[in-house]
Amino acid sequence: MSRQQPEQQAPPVQKVRIRYAKRGRLRFTSHRDVSRAIERAVVRAGIPMAYSSGFHPHPRISYAGAAPTGSASESEYVELGLSMAGDPADIGRELDAVLPDGLDVVTAVDGANTIPGSLSDLLTASHWQIDLPDAPADLASAVAAFLATESVLVERMTKKGVRSFDCRAAVVRLKVTAEGGLDLVLEHSVPAVRPDDLLTGLAQVAGFDTPPTVLLTRVAQGLLDRETGEIGDPLASR
Structure with a gap:
């Protein structure tokens, strides 16, 4: 049957x-x-x-x-x-x-x-605010050194085991805020680069320990304009 x-x-x-x-x-x-x-x-x-x-x-x-x-x-x-x-x-x-x-x-x-395309297609980058209460005094120098480096390899445990990948390539913008934190725009990639990967790479380049206290907030996510580095609203009208 x-x-x-x-x-x-x-x-x-x-x-x-x-x-x-x-x-x-x-x-x-x-x-x-x-x-x-x-x-x-x-x-x-x-x-x-x-x-x-x-x-x-x-x-x-x-x-x-x-x-x-x-x-x-x-x-x-x-x-x-x-x-x-x-x-x-x-x-x-x-x-x-x-x-x-x-x-x-x-x-x-x-x-x-809204703009044509699936949600996944319209989410190609994220804007993050990283609060660092325990930020090192030379954070600005660390950021400058990181941005001047062509490739920064970091490791992270994934579902497929430990993966090594370049966290520098995904960084569109990185700067120190007036409050002593970080303003970060990350392009979405495979494997995905996360803000904590950026902090790992930053500490690696600058030779300091990753700050123990971190508050991550994604303030925007959408379609990256590669010319301006700005992130468009994925729910904007056609």
Whole structure:
């Protein structure tokens, strides 16, 4: 006897793209736990979701460019595929009302009205603020030495074991802020270079220990303009 074929689900009638923030203690939450919180919130808010086909249908929720665990972010993105069209602003407010404190919807728009391309295609760089309460006194000199170096190899444990990669190549902009921290723009690459990789490389070039206390905040994420080094809004209108 042949196995019964699964019911085919209708495609989404609308895709709503949402920018949300990860703040406060929620910065220590993993992406897996954040995604679970969003999926529960979608159910609690009664948002009419479209579902995938197959024997185990799941709501059409797409994530892109998640910040590393331990970092705060003002620029996280998720896309909801809906079975019924609605006002994106209303959907954003309904979702925000049932999300945990620290996961906050910033804006919600109709994906059909934004720049063409998948969310992943529109997230090619990130702007980070790095607060360093224990920054070395010669931080400016360290930054200058790092930027003058063509390649800086660092190692990080990944799912495939220890990987060695160049953290310098992904740095679009790096400067010391008035508060003594770092302002950093990183181009997304494979393997991904994270702010903590930059700090490792900076310490390696300058010959000092990586500062023990660091607060990472992603303030923007979007499409990199290679000529200006600026990051465009992935939810901007066409």
